[in-house]
Amino acid sequence: MSPFRLLISRSEALKVLLENVKPVDRKEDIPIEHATNRVLAENVISERDVPPFDRAALDGYAVIAEDTYGASDLSPVSLKLTDVLHAGEQKKISVKRGECVRIATGCPIPEGANAVVMAEFTEEKAGKVMVYRAVYPGANIAKKGEDMAAGELVLREGEILNPAKIGVLAALGRRTVRVYEKPKVAIIPTGTEICEVGTELGEGQVYDVNSYTLTSLLLSNGARVGRSNIVPDKEESLEAALERFIGYDLIVFTGGSSVGERDLLVNVIQRRGEVLFHGVQIKPGKPTLFGVVNGTPVLGMPGYPTSCLSNAYIFLVPAVRKMARLPPIKQKTIKARMAKRIVSSTGREQFLPVKIADGKAYPVFKKSGDITSLSRAEGFMILPINVDVIEEGEEVTVTLLE
């Protein structure tokens, strides 16, 4: 029952973890409508001018600007209406001096015309159009290539696609886009005492919670998830499970809340690869374990649901986002006053879930095994190692869980 050799700090553990996971290089082509929040794996260069032709930016009359010079409310210019262009109509027409063509927004500018007079500043009667406002050459025309010019780099590899960027791809006529694959994360729940949800609990058993909390968190942070059946606490079973998921981008074991069980996984990783840390100065979450086997990073998470999930926020999320090429989450923090005195003399940092009401932070932590505590939390605090007591009313910084 030997406890941990040497606990490392949270920041050191995170550093080791991030150094040993790498962004996924695999790429895939997917339909643009499914690409929101995906990471672009190509430089998108416009293959065409957008718009593909000079077009009317509003409803009005295509004119030769020079014909309108000097036009005003008091001295309108009269032009001959020679044709009408409706949206989507394809006809070759042209405008000569003294003429105009009625034109709808988005229509190609007829040959000869070099400006559009807004409909509001005109009056049409008996084949004539009175123009009450002068326009300069180019007025109210969206020039060919003005939005994107052929050959222009419009989106860069590594950008995260959002509605507007997907719109850029659509404007280029793209049906699909090349993005980085999502990292594949294996979740391996372990423990003879762990029972599959949807089945009857045996004597002394509890349901598998960690597979589901981790899956939820991973899917929200750009990963794909493969889940193993529950694996018994035996070295050969753990090793077989590890073997099965080698080739995934990351393997996460959960469980092993007792020292004996933890040691089993340590032994397996040591035999097959290298243990990089085992034991972190954070409460809950001391048993967190990390190693590399055949180039595959392997993370051992605590078995207790709240310990597992809080450690997942601290370690798993940053690692997976790096693998998915997503930026670190911008965590919102707020200032609050501690609603009650907190004693934390553990010699470790402490993760403390809280609720916020009236600007006060109320701890919701019951025991580290309790999943309801985190489900009721609106945020968390991380108490430093060297702080034993936070007094009621003291100002604290709370990171909001979103």
Add this chain to the structure above:
Amino acid sequence: MSPFRLLISRSEALKVLLENVKPVDRKEDIPIEHATNRVLAENVISERDVPPFDRAALDGYAVIAEDTYGASDLSPVSLKLTDVLHAGEQKKISVKRGECVRIATGCPIPEGANAVVMAEFTEEKAGKVMVYRAVYPGANIAKKGEDMAAGELVLREGEILNPAKIGVLAALGRRTVRVYEKPKVAIIPTGTEICEVGTELGEGQVYDVNSYTLTSLLLSNGARVGRSNIVPDKEESLEAALERFIGYDLIVFTGGSSVGERDLLVNVIQRRGEVLFHGVQIKPGKPTLFGVVNGTPVLGMPGYPTSCLSNAYIFLVPAVRKMARLPPIKQKTIKARMAKRIVSSTGREQFLPVKIADGKAYPVFKKSGDITSLSRAEGFMILPINVDVIEEGEEVTVTLLE
């Protein structure tokens, strides 16, 4: 070519829209691992105690607390080790005065025992365990039902499921959860000049951008999307498309950037139902149109990609989130200094996309037809109707696009 009758303000338009869309009442049962960000459609009452038995909260020795009273480093108590309980082991054992049982985290507490002494405060040798620390009755035991008691309301209808709440469902052994269905939104792109992505552009045509920007935005805001083929600008075609999607929770037409085309849709809605507004005092986006046909809300969005998308942020997103029972987006705003002088004398509010650098807001708007402007924006400002000029260096509030 008559322009709009009476423009209403953005806030009035949003009010009318929100009054006429309703939260979806349909429910569905889905696997818990797919329920992240879904809205709970049931009160979840714990059907069992969690944990289902008193269990060890850490590795150590199950004892009768009274046996340890007075134990200290200098005067340890010696107890007889009678058995060992490994995780998941199912055996009926008991502890009597003067005895102890080695126990792993999570194991049921043996009959007779009422506390667990942490392994660190003991020493085991030759069938005896020296206990160096006194424990009170109940110490280091997670009591049956301490996390959730049978009959307790643990999650409420209307809550949005996150990893911890999904963990609560798993802890109860739930395989599925009842959630509200996502609202079904139909997107109907219109316009003879609009061309399907992935096909060759015809003369005078541009690609359909709005279907994709709107789909991206809708999927990120809790909706399902059904998309129509591109519909020509003819009343009978628009009416047939409307007919086909009646029964959806919301129908969105995009296109009709010219006054003539807009009028076609107005005519159809007026004939089949009621137009509630047509024309909003916002730039871009004046042509936005809203009505109700057979109880189905129908939104007409501008055809220009940036106008359409910016109006979608302003109108469509709040409407869809209400239908999806999601809270309004908490928009982050920052203060910045205007990087250049802006003139806005339109008599309408103006939506102005900006980039932020060195605390300065740079407008990225080119023309309202340009999709690249929004794709490069990091945020937007809404300039009030009564502000004509913002001077360089003036402080402004920017809403961040995320």
